[in-house]
Amino acid sequence: MENEIFGILTSIEKKLNSSSISPRIRASLTKELEKAKNRYRNFDADLIKGETQKQVYESLLKKGKALLKNGNNLNEVYSFLRYANAAYFDFTNSLGPLNTGIRLFTLTSALLMALSPQFVGAVFSLVLVLPIFLGLNALKKRRAMGYTMALFVFPVSFAVSTLWLRFGYRVLKDYSGVLSETVQATGKSPEFARLLITIPPVLSLLLLISACLMIYKLFKARDMLI
CATH class of the missing domain: 1.20.1270 (Substrate Binding Domain Of Dnak; Chain:A; Domain 2)
Known part of the structure; x- marks a missing residue:
């Protein structure tokens, strides 16, 4: 299966690079983005098991696509990146x-x-x-x-x-x-x-x-x- 999450993260990175934002905000967004990219770089959605994990994955995809379509709000970008990083631990059963x-x-x-x-x-x-x-x-x-x-x-x-x-x-x-x-x-x-x-x-x-x-x-x- 195509790594859609990583694709969304890459698209967000391109949008950020072409945006005119303050260095402080850019640093905060870049930090969350890099963590998410490192986690999802080799992510395989086929390994997702269980209805709850599938719902979280579908929700993450939906939010990401909506953000790319009409998301110029930096708060929404930050919230999505936080959500993506948090969701990764659901997918990998690493909430210990x-x-x-x-x-x-x-x-x-x-x-x-x-x-x-x-x-x-x-x-x-x-x-x-x-x-x-x-x-x-x-x-x-x-x-x-x-x-x-x-x-x-x-x-x-x-x-x-x-x-x-x-x-x-x-x-x-x-x-x-x-x-x-x-x-x-x-x-x-x-x-x-x-x-x-x-x-x-x-x-x-x-x-x-x-x-x-x-x-x-x-x-x-x-x-x-x-």
């Missing part, structure tokens, strides 16, 4: 990093919500609900905004985990003293206070690891988002 990133985003967000009230307050923790919800929803829909929300969640998670790890270090140095302070401050039994001073630092280490893996996986998966 994104799926892992979504699970890590969920885990990181849950740990952040559980550990943040102690240091940043309950109100700030509630404020986090909106970007977390928007980010998770966007990632599931493969929207680039999900990656942006992950970039917001990461430094907050890093800060909260660092604060808890510092507390954990203090517990290691002066376990009896911290335990006594916690019993007096909370009015809880020593057994319950032990849980309060040991479990959160352990979870904070998990939060730090999860947040770092999340941002790494989503960085690798950023071209899978539109």
Whole structure:
């Protein structure tokens, strides 16, 4: 089968080369175009299996042909190139990093919500609900905004985990003293206070690891988002 996608990309390149656009916009479009051309250069549409993949392929062809016919809007060109790059991972069944990133985003967000009230307050923790919800929803829909929300969640998670790890270090140095302070401050039994001073630092280490893996996986998966 003719490599129609690569043909469309080549035609887009010719249109861009003959267009008068700003260097900044040209650089952005060229970057996406080169990535798409490299991916589709030896692409074989006959290898596409499954109804969903076929629908994505037909949609990509339709958008590309419409763009060549009457597409002078640079935003539409950029959107198509992003769509083409993202669709490639559907065709090659290479969505593993994104799926892992979504699970890590969920885990990181849950740990952040559980550990943040102690240091940043309950109100700030509630404020986090909106970007977390928007980010998770966007990632599931493969929207680039999900990656942006992950970039917001990461430094907050890093800060909260660092604060808890510092507390954990203090517990290691002066376990009896911290335990006594916690019993007096909370009015809880020593057994319950032990849980309060040991479990959160352990979870904070998990939060730090999860947040770092999340941002790494989503960085690798950023071209899978539109």
